[in-house]
Amino acid sequence: MDNRLVQTAVLGGPSSDSPLYLPPELLAAMAFRRRYRNRRYYCGRLLGGCGWELNNKLYRDRACHFAHLPGGPECGRIRSGEDSADHLFMHRALTGALREHGAKQRFEGTFSDGECTDLLVSNVGDAWTVRIQLVDLPFDQFSALDDELRGALGRFDWMVGPEADRTARILVNRDGYVVRIRCGEEEGERVVRLGIQERAAEDIEWYRLADCRIEDNGVVRPPTPAPAPTEPIGVDHARVLAIVVALRKACRSDDAELAIELITQHADVIALVEQPGLERERRVLTEINAWAFAHHRAINSVADGPAYVLSKKARRKLQAELNRLRESVQRRRPDDRI
Template sequence: MRRDRRQIQTAVVGSADSEEPLVLPLEAIELDAFRSLHENDSFWCGLLLGGCGGQLTTKLYTDRVCHFAHHPGPDGQPHVCGRRARSVNSADHLYVKSAAAAWLHNRGTQADVGFAQPDGTPLGSVVDIQLAHKRLRVHLDQSVAPEWDSPHEPVLGISVPVDQDTLIKRWYVHRIRLDSEGTSRRVRIGTEAFARPTEWFFLEECDVTERGLSTPAVERIIQAHSTPEPARWTPGQKQKTSPQDERAQELMRRLLYARRTESPDLTATVCREITELSGAGPQLQGRLDAAHHSASLWVEKELESRRTLISLLDQAVGTRKLRQIQSLIKQAKKATKVDQTRQEKEAIHAAVDYLAAEIPATVNRLDALLEEVSFIPANGAPELLSRKVHQISREIDELGRVGKGVPHQRAQLALWEERLKSLLVLPPASTAPGPLHQLVGRGYWTTKVCPLCGADHGQQCVILDGPRTGQLRETPHADRLRLLIGEIKERQTEDIRRAPTVWQVYDVTCPVCQKEPGAWCQTPGRPHALRYKLAADFTQQRKPNSKEKNRQRDIEQAAPGAPEL
């Protein structure tokens, strides 16, 4: 079986048969916080995901998205898994089951939720929800066509088509979508009707009635079909509307605006005004009560989420967890972009200031390390020099992580990284007798596929023989390191070859007064004009001068293969 190289973005927690899914963050900065949060959890290629049941590990990358990966097999070879669905939405059926069960439980409704596989359909395409008086079938993809005349009510994924005749006949159909929120997915229910845009709602805003699944949009659609055509307006006849009804309609418009702008403060204010209103018509009052209930739940959940986020940020600053601080700052800024309170603003500023204060401390440590390196003999202490270079590498990584949370420091950090990473390419030639892994910076060890054990880009080499076969090696195989050193030398050689050759006027012998290179002409002012012309001709003809000969010598010294162990 050929190895499937598609990246795994979802897993289950705890065991292979677990129903608790999670999504791996795509960015390296978010994966650091994810690892800290789940340091005591194990991840599995779940059986309910169509996986092999093997244990997974997380892979962090800065040049591509992060993902889960299987552990190598006992023989050290990459694990082969036949799992078909691996993307972010591959665990949506588990999220649907969990969300539906929690929603119905909170409503005091008993229901059975299962994964149907009619006619051999792939696991996860269909989710069946059996209620006491109604059955819902969720179609997450197009593998199973919806049956409109069957006992169960279809709920369609966003990729499942529906024709206009069905919309006209049924008045509306329900849709489902899942939005990523951190390492989870949140369910939204949409109502689509003919000549109407799809309206989306959270599960908490939906209901289950004798007709089946219902949303606030369903009530409006049924009312529009059931209400007789209003009498035509004629000039001179003024429509009578009570002040309470006008006030109720105004509050509905303001509440809709508050929800669309995701403003908890404005939403809470409108909710208070709704509770103070009395005397509206029965129908309008019912709509107001439903909107008030939904908005109040949203405000409570939003404020609780923000309080939790700020509390975690304060804890991370107190415990000096730099990676967690950086991730939480980003989340807090996004969550509090509207109606930011003074406490939230102070907490975010304190975290940013803490990161900014860590930059000079890290830079000072790097300065001290560079000074120590400058006093190490080039040929007298290769092990000490290598250890210092690796220590500098770790400090550079820490500086980069800290600096990403402080925007005004990014230009300075870029200069530091360029200056310091030059130490990680290759130590001085005099340190060559040391082990090969000391000749290549640790950050470059996994940038090539190992020709011996087959470790992929970003993966450590594994032990191929002995009692520890299959375990990760502390250092890469020598064959992998030789590839890296050869590539580095090729780049150095190419840089030398591309260097321009320019002849200066005193690099040539004067054709008039015969003065040797480096000697001034006998003229009292400038050199002879023919000497200028000769230097320009040699530059145009790319004749090698003394500097060019030195470069050729450097090429010859850099050309030999990688040093032996």
């Protein structure tokens, strides 16, 4: 991407701290243009810009970008690429998270050669402050600053931007971890992400800041992962049908031995009825199971013949249930998983 093109602006006035990002792709840029149709935006002072009003230029065959309206001063802005307003996006996202119910906090940051090097964000009542460090600090400077900020602010923590790996390592060595912060593009928007670094920067798992919980004591809690959807275990349709048909037959002929054999042999299929949504199947198989095992025990305890026979009524009921079960299995398409 040509970094000389202007991809970022601020909304409302030259000194605004409300960042805008114009995505270079035409469709996303058209969405931007629709969204900010009647708004005015500027080459913001907090972007190291000249403060002049900007317009948007949309192209089919090259990157869309902002352009100064005619008549402005010579612009000395150094950074104007896609990440050039990330410090303002970080400020906005973090103040939003920390001061959800409190007064808005004006951007408070330091600039060097037209580039933001660090910023401070505090929660309601200034009980806790975050220093976002965007450029590396030599160790001595870091230590002195850490003492100074602790003295001035009380409770404060560091968050370290993507360009400050060395400072991140200092904090990992001292505390065992460091919270990293960076922006990335998602559907034409700059989205702020947080990650906890415990070892190398490459191992960080990133979460959208909006999905994290930042507690009053400054602890960042990444979102708890949603439980993985439980995939129903697949089972061969023809095999289930065969088992149900065989169980019907065993039941009709009062053959508990066969029923037990089927249930034991096909325990994996029988176990499937423990899944939600298969309550009826579960009930039928439980009844068959109970009948078969009761019958089996009765046979084994009485040497001279079966003492337990399914009553006519119970057998009719069981067979009707098995019929329904067979029909429901048959109704499913062969490739359905049950």
